[in-house]
């Protein structure tokens with residue numbers, strides 16, 4: 343990229359030292375004394391000065407794009423709203439970890455214990471994810487391609503991308519689905535399908551966020567991610583409710599299903615509306631708060647409701663059939679635990 347080339351930057355500074363103030367009076371005197379030689383020269387000088395200005399500007403953005411981790415950290419610190427959207431989640435994840443460990447202290451049934459472990463992983467991944475963001479480790483400034491609402495060639499500015507979010511969702515969301523599948527009494531096939539499609543959704547969502555070569559390809563990745571998401575929604579809305587009904591966990595499952603589907607739909611919507619999508623919401627801090635708000639409900643409130651129910655209904659969980667390729671809802675014989 344032009345702005346990153348050191349020679350160009352050096353020549354930019356060299357032109358800056360001469361300056362318009364010095365060049366103009368000299369040129370006026372010379373125009374009067376040697377008009378035929380000086381007119382073409384003068385126009386060159388003005389052009390060079392304009393180019394020098396451009397190069398200096400590009401050099402400035404070059405520095406911006408080459409921001410080091412401490413510089414990104416400082417940029418996050420300087421944006422109080424963005425910084426708060428991270429710290430609130432670090433605090434809530436920390437409190438959730440302590441609370442969930444306490445709530446699970448007397449749980450003995452292996453399936454109930456597995457639900458606890460899977461759910462506990464959610465705030466554990468979350469605290470790591472937000473620590474990565476707040477430290478500037480998993481944030482980059484990316485030049486959006488031509489056609490994007492905030493294309494670099496139009497705005498001259500790079501867009502702050504919190505790609506660490508998408509990466510860590512690939513760890514936290516499978517844990518949520520594992521807990522939900524165990525609660526419903528899913529068979530192994532549906533559980534595997536939901537989890538693999540979910541990881542596919544997160545990884546292709548990460549690809550959508552990181553692709554800067556083509557605007558069209560960013561949206562193509564987004565489309566692929568949505569297709570994976572549809573598979574997850576199908577298992578959540580069609581397959582698992584039948585299992586939960588057959589296993590007597592339908593009441594809590596239905597509550598958590600609605601909470602999950604409504605909250606999860608918010609993520610692709612905010613991605614599309616935010617700076618990485620069509621940029622109706624241009625502020626990265628507001629987009630970050632949208633994700634952080636969704637996270638609070640989809641993770642901590644979800645986990646509390648689930649674990650609270652499991653801790654007080656351990657016997658129902660203990661009576662459920664073990665994971666097998668046959669579903670309780672389709673009448674296949676359950677295998678022994």
Ligand code: RET
Pocket residue numbers: 508511514515543544546547548550563564567568571606607609610613637640641
């Ligand atoms: C993206 C963009 C591409 C299209 C789709 C998306 C969906 C993301 C979802 C995220 C859920 C995250 C949760 C995190 C909890 O830790 C990647 C935004 C479909 C559904 C619940």
